Structures are given as structure tokens and as C-alpha cells.
Amino acid sequence: MINEELSPYEKLGGEAGVRKLVDRFYDLMNTLPEAATIRAMHPADLSGSRDKLFKFLSGWLGGPQLYMEEFGHPRLRARHIPFAVDETARDAWMLCMKKALDEMEIEDPLLKQHLLHSLFKTADFMRNQPDAQ
Ligand code: HEM
Numbered sequence: 001m002i003n004e005e006l007s008p009y010e011k012l013g014g015e016a017g018v019r020k021l022v023d024r025f026y027d028l029m030n031t032l033p034e035a036a037t038i039r040a041m042h043p044a045d046l047s048g049s050r051d052k053l054f055k056f057l058s059g060w061l062g063g064p065q066l067y068m069e070e071f072g073h074p075r076l077r078a079r080h081i082p083f084a085v086d087e088t089a090r091d092a093w094m095l096c097m098k099k100a101l102d103e104m105e106i107e108d109p110l111l112k113q114h115l116l117h118s119l120f121k122t123a124d125f126m127r128n129q130p131d132a133q
Pocket of ligand 1: 041042049052053056071074076080083085089090119123126
């Protein structure tokens with residue numbers, strides 16, 4: 001058979017899996033004390049944030065490019081300029097994402113490692129503040 005390789009999107013369970021990941025991510029951001037500062041940067045109602053991150057990750061993981069179709073190029077770094085993203089904010093974002101990924105049933109052992117590595121690089125690129133001394 002040709003092309004048996006599944007995309008990360010498919011390995012995470014397609015649309016339902018990516019929605020579950022994003023929902024857990026924001027539920028964790030809502031409750032973890034370490035995430036209080038980044039939670040406060042978001043609107044009180046997280047439904048728009050959930051929708052946008054779901055649509056972005058869908059394409060980023062190799063599924064349908066839902067974010068691009070609706071909003072155009074993500075320009076992620078520019079879109080984060082209004083928020084003070086320093087090392088602590090980056091690490092809080094990654095903590096929520098790591099815990100959310102830990103709860104997913106992922107068969108490919110390398111996939112989680114690979115996703116965390118790529119997400120860290122993206123989160124690190126979003127930094128726009130000097131680090132606290
Ligand atoms: C590094 C720490 C990060 C912080 C503190 C942060 C914070 C935020 C905040 C406050 C918003 C606005 C939410 C809203 O308008 O509903 C936002 C939007 C967004 N973030 Fe992040 N973010 C971070 C990293 C990331 C990463 C790593 C990704 C992608 C992998 C990402 C993807 C997005 C997307 C797609 C949006 C929606 C952009 C839009 O269309 O307005 N963020 N982020």
C-alpha cells in the first residue's frame with residue numbers, strides 16, 4: 001500500500017480528538033493556578049478562543065485548514081503582540097498543553113514528544129517581553 005502514514009491530525013482522532021485537546025487545554029488554563037496570568041489575558045468567555053485554537057490546530061496538525069479559510073494567514077506572532085508573553089507566560093501555556101496532551105490516548109509514542117517540541121518552538125517564538133529577573 002502507498003502512503004500509509006497518518007497525519008498528526010488523524011493520529012489524534014481527527015476533528016473530535018483536536019476539539020477534545022483544545023477543550024481540555026482551556027479547561028486547564030481556567031483552573032491551574034500557574035496559568036492565572038495567561039487566563040486573565042483571555043476574554044471571560046473562552047468560546048471564541050476555543051474555536052480559533054481548534055481551527056488553527058486543525059490545519060497545523062495536517063487536517064483541514066479551517067483557520068486560514070476563515071481568517072487568512074494566522075500571523076501568530078503579530079496577533080500576540082497585544083499580550084505580554086514572557087518566559088513565564090510561555091511556560092504556563094506549555095504546561096496546559098502538556099497536561100491536555102497527557103490525557104489524550106495517543107498510540108504513536110513519538111507523536112506526543114514531537115508535538116510538544118514543535119509547540120514549544122511556536123510558543124517560544126511568541127515571546128515579546130524581556131524575561132523577569
Ligand atoms: C506563548 C504563550 C501564549 C499566550 C500567553 C497566548 C495568549 C493568547 C491570547 C490572550 C489570545 C487571544 C484570545 C482571544 O482573542 O480569544 C490568543 C489567541 C490565539 N493564540 Fe495564543 N498564546 C500563546 C501561545 C500560542 C501558541 C503556541 C499558539 C499556537 C500553537 C497560539 C495560537 C493562538 C491562536 C490561533 C489565537 C487566535 C488568534 C486570532 O485569530 O485572534 N497561541 N493567544
